[in-house]
Structure formats: structure tokens, C-alpha cells
Amino acid sequence: MLMRPALAPLVVALVTIQVGASRAAETCPALFADGRAPSLTNPKLAARTLPLCFEAYAVLHSGLARAPLYAAERLTRASVASARQVARVDAFHDEDRVPDDQRARLDDYVRSGFDRGHLAPAGDMPTGEAQAQSFSLANVVPQDRAFNRGLWAEIEESTRRLATRRGTLFVVTGSVFEGDSTTAINGRVLVPTQLFKAIYDPARTEAGAYLAPNRADGAWRAVSLDALRAVAGLDAFPGVPADVKAVAMTLPEPHAASRDGEAGRHPRAHEETWQDWLGHELARALRRAFRQVLRAIF
Template sequence: MVNPKLAAKTRLLCFSEFAVLHSGVTRTPLWASEHVTYAELLMDIARKDNFYAEPRLPAEERAELADYAGSGYDRGHLAPAANMPSDTAMRESFSLANMTPQNPSNNRGLWSSIESRTRDLAQQRGEVYVVSGAVFSGANLQRINERVLVPTHYFKAIYDANTGESGAYWVANTANKDYKTVSIKELTQLAGIDPFPTIGEFSKANAMNLPQP
């Protein structure tokens, strides 16, 4: 964590195929990390929508299903359901600890396409490490149900351990298809989070060629 303001009331939650750092201040995840492999993507588990409040979190720090009802925002996954290689992992991906209030057009359009292109990369390269994050910037942040903060931006950071390449997508939480690709160094400055703190400085400074969504 680069920005100390993000560290308050954070809890690391491990699931079978991904991990999230959850914030009790925003009542959302700040990031979700995954190791996405070609072999696991072949499992092609049927999606089963069953959203639930995360029982491992204190009630005052977690989102509830009622928070999203009538909000106009989607319950947007950080670790995508389509990446999950088992029924257990599929169920876990619908924890609200893996969700943020996401613009519906963004969630179902641009962000969905970025998720798909990331899976394409994992299939082409055999495996990639992925950290997806929510960013809350500015002084006038929105809340749904006066409880759950709405991200202003998202990122999806990708690292190929076999080649040492890395890069990220930076996406506004709007319907405008507003995105850019950046280096991990630039992402760290934008987001206040270093998704890959142990990789080399050359990799961080040079963005890999990411597919266009």
C-alpha cells in the first residue's frame, strides 16, 4: 500500500482462487489478486449468480445486499466470475467483499471486454498474475445507501512472470469507455497502490503491449 490513507480498517480475505484486500471504510475491496492459468480457464464453470454479504467481515464494515438495491449501480466483480475454475470458486466470487458499485454500461461493456482480453492473454501465454483494483479519488465521492463508496476508477494490472512484462488498464467508472494503458510505475502513482511490489524496476517502468478492449 503506497497511500497510507487506504490502510485504515483493511482486512485481507483469502478465497480458494483469489484474495482481496477489503476496506471497512469504503465497504468494498481495494484490490483482488489472481493467478490466471490456461488450464483453469479450460474448466468453463457455469455462472451461478448468488450474491451474498461476506460473513467474515464485521457488520459495520461490510456491504449488504440492501445497499445495492435500487442504487442504479451494478454489483461489479473485481475477480471475475468467468475466471473461476470450480463451483466453490464460482460461489465465492459472488461475495460482496469482491464487489464495488459499478456503472452498468462500464461493467457490462468496457470492463467486461478488458476481463475477456485478460483471459485471452492468459490462454496465449499459459499464465498471468492479475490484480484488479478500485480507486476512490477526489473529495466529492458518492455513496450508495449512504454506506458504500462508489469508485471513481478501476485498474487491472497484469504481470507475466515468464517474460517479466507488466502493464495495466486504467478505467474511469463511467459509461464513456474512458480508459488507457499504463506502466505499473504510472499506475502506482495514479492509484496509490503498487500491485506488484517485488517485480523489477525495469518491468514497472515499461508497459507491456496489452490488447485493445
Template sequence: MKKALFLTSLFSIMLYAAPTACPQFYLDAEAPEIVNEKLAAKAKELCFEAFGVMHSGISKTPLWSAEYLTSSAIDADVKRKDKFHEETQLPVSERSELKDYAKSGYDRGHMSPSADMPTESAQADSFSLANMVPQDHNNNTGIWSSIESATRYLAKKEGSLYIITGPIYKGTLKSIGNGVLVPTYIYKIIYSPKQQKAAVYFTNNEPGKAYHIISVKELEILSGINFFPKMSEEKKAQLLSLPEPKAYK
């Protein structure tokens, strides 16, 4: 099944900026603004113990998942326990179900990774399908896993990071199950409070080792989301130096 593109020009639609109930996960305690009104139509914020999600009832996936990742959270090293589950805070008509992913050919891809979680309860939250997108298996276990590992390495080095991870839907779209959209691209924004700079890991949702590092400004144009409303355009165009994705310990 395919669906038409539901993103439009970043600058052609009025901003949608709902107050956030989980400001602790965002730079300056301010959540991103949704520029594209089609994305905002069925957007619902969910606050979890260690991350916040803006969920779309259109794609039945997160628009983004945000974390404030500290070195102490990584040091907790909570043993992984896979407990994928439907998100009961969402209406059934707007959420993905476990059966949607069954035999779909796609992984249930975490946006805020389980390995970032500081407690068992936070890790259990991370297995909510509200924090998942249909992700190519090779991408999920390959380059994307390395990007997540590199991000934790940088968090240890910097002390803390603000992170926003999410999908982009562009072109003619595929879906799985009962209308869960498959992302075209996946991104991870990294902001270092220490350096006061940001940059973005960006990948196609497909097999291979390719990735790009782009600016927040570039990502905003692609996504229809204003990720850092208080940040200047000049600063959004700057690039934080990001580590090469590899198997960091």
C-alpha cells in the same frame, strides 16, 4: 451522499506491509504494500479458493482482488450461477450489504470475474460482496466486460497471468447505501510470467468505451499502493503488450 478524498501522496506516508495468508495469488508470493495509511486503517485480507482480496472497512469494497489465472482454469468453463451474498468474515460495520446496492443505480461489479473461476465453489466465492464495487452498468457490461474477455484471451495465449484488479477513489466521492464508496476509476494489472512484463487496463467508472493502458509505475502513483514490492522501478515503467478489448471467445 459524498465523502472527501481519502487518498494522499504515494510517497508521503509510511508503508504498511502485512504478511499474506494467500501467497499463491501474487508474483513472488508477495502481496502489495499499502502506502497510504488511511487505506490501511481497516484493511483485512480474505483468502478464497481462486483469488485473494484486501478489503477496506472504510470504502466497504476491496482495495484489490488478486488472481493467478491459468489457461486450464479458463478451460473449466463453469456455468455462471448468480448468488450475490454478504461476506460474513467481515464485521457488519465494515462490509457492504445486498440492500446497499438495491435501487442504487450501480451494478455489483466483480473485481475477480466469475468467468475466471475454475470450479463451482470458486465461482460461488466470487459472488461475495467483498469482491464487488459499485460499478456503472454501461461500464460493467461494456468496456469492462471486454477487458475481462481480453484478459482471458491473453491468459490462454501466455499460459498464466498474475492479475490484480481494483478501484481508485479520487476527488469528491459518492456513496451508496450505508456508506459504500463508488470508485472513480477501475484498473486491472496484468503480469505475464512468460514475458516478465506488466501493464494496466484503466477506465473511468462511467458510461462509454474509453480505456487507457498505463504502466504499473503510473498506477502506483495514482493508487497509493506498491503492487510489486520486489520489482524495480525500471521494470514497473515497462509496458506489456495487451490485446484490444473486444468479445474474445
């Protein structure tokens, strides 16, 4: 099959991402503490959920929210060091593994006033392939712009620095949707009222979570896994002993210096224009056509 030179790199990248996603399905348990995925304790959240594995993270996607409920990662000193060498390339895309009527679309975010906020951060991804996968909308929630680029970026960087000091951390990042105060962009994608980042250090057997409102003027607080479960309806680390879940570990204070350093390496997502949307839609159509060709061949 002959390809125009301009299309060849894109086709190669698509093959790489597809193969990587297949390999990720075999290694997903390694991303969970004790090989156990987070469990939902609020039955209202369980409808239309779909677990998805990627190379460096796993998500539980909600077809009701059209967004992820959580993303799980295993951060190590080596993976953080590798991630710092990967140049960021923004390439948000729909997630074809999620049923069409249950997933977010790129146009949902156009002129929404919200950032496309990663749960598993692009800055955590140790390879270019893993980073490309992190831009799936199955890993994205609507975030207040000032919060995403400010306090939340500081929390993400502080977590990476903690992983560098400690050696290995298990991290579960997720959304909280609080009843009547929940809104939706484009009438489709629910906006989290709060976000959390739960951390478990298996060597020291201690855990805790950052919890912060999804707004510009919010302040974070440290909570225990038990307190997080009461708020989020999620047991982030089911295999962790009860006494560890009852006490919040001391979490690093997020600092503005973390945000400044991160912004210099990885500019945060901008609001999508119609030209961006058109380009993404063309790329999406090409991906689908290419997959159909692969199915016909194999």
C-alpha cells in the same frame, strides 16, 4: 439431524463453501507474484483493511469503503479453460468475516442504479465452489451498468484470452477513489471513480495495467505499474523489478466480440428487487443458523 429435502442441497453447498474457504487460507500466497501481496503506498487507504483468502482469489477489503481495494488472481491456460466449463449461478451474499459495521449489505445495492461488479470475475473461477465464493460482497464494488457490461467485460475477457496465449499471468484488479469526486450508494458503500486491472507475465518479465473511469462514456488507457501506483496508491506487484514497473507492456485491445461472447455465457448481474433481497436475507439467516449448529456440535 433430520433436514427437509428442500434444504438439504443448500446445507451441502454451505458446507462446501466453508471448507473451501478454510483450504484457501493455506494457499493464498500462491495467488501473488513471488508470493508477495500487493502493498499500499497511500497510508490513507490502510485504515480498517482486512485481507481475505478464497479458493481462486484474494482481496484486501476496506472497512472505510465497505468494498475491496483489490483482488489478486493467478490465471493459467488450464484455469481459464476450466472456468469456461462452469455455468454461472448468481448468488451474491454478505461476507460474514468482515465486521458488520464495515461491510456492504445486499440491500445497499437495491435500486442504487449500480451493478454489483466483481473485481475477481466470476468468469475467471475454475470450479463451481470458487465461483460461488466470487459472489461475496467483499469482492464487489458499485459499477456503472453500461461500463460493467460493456468495456469492463471486454477487458476481463481480453485478460483471459491473454492468459490462454501466454500460459500464466498474475492479475490484480482494483479500485481508485479520487478525493472529492467519490460518492457512496445508500450513504455507505463508496463508488470507485476508476477501476484498474494490472497484469504481470512472469515468463516474459513484463507488466502493465488497464485503467478506465467508472462511467459509461469512459475510455481505457494502458499505464505502467509506476503510473498506476501514483494514481491508485498501490504497488500491485512489489517483487517485480523497477525497470519492468517503469514501462507498460502492450495490452490486448478489448473488442466488442469479447463482450458478446461473454454475455452469451454469463449474463451480467441485474438490479436486485425486494423479492431478491428477501430471498437473500432468508438464505443469510439460514447460513448463520447452520454455522451456530456446527459450532455447537464441534
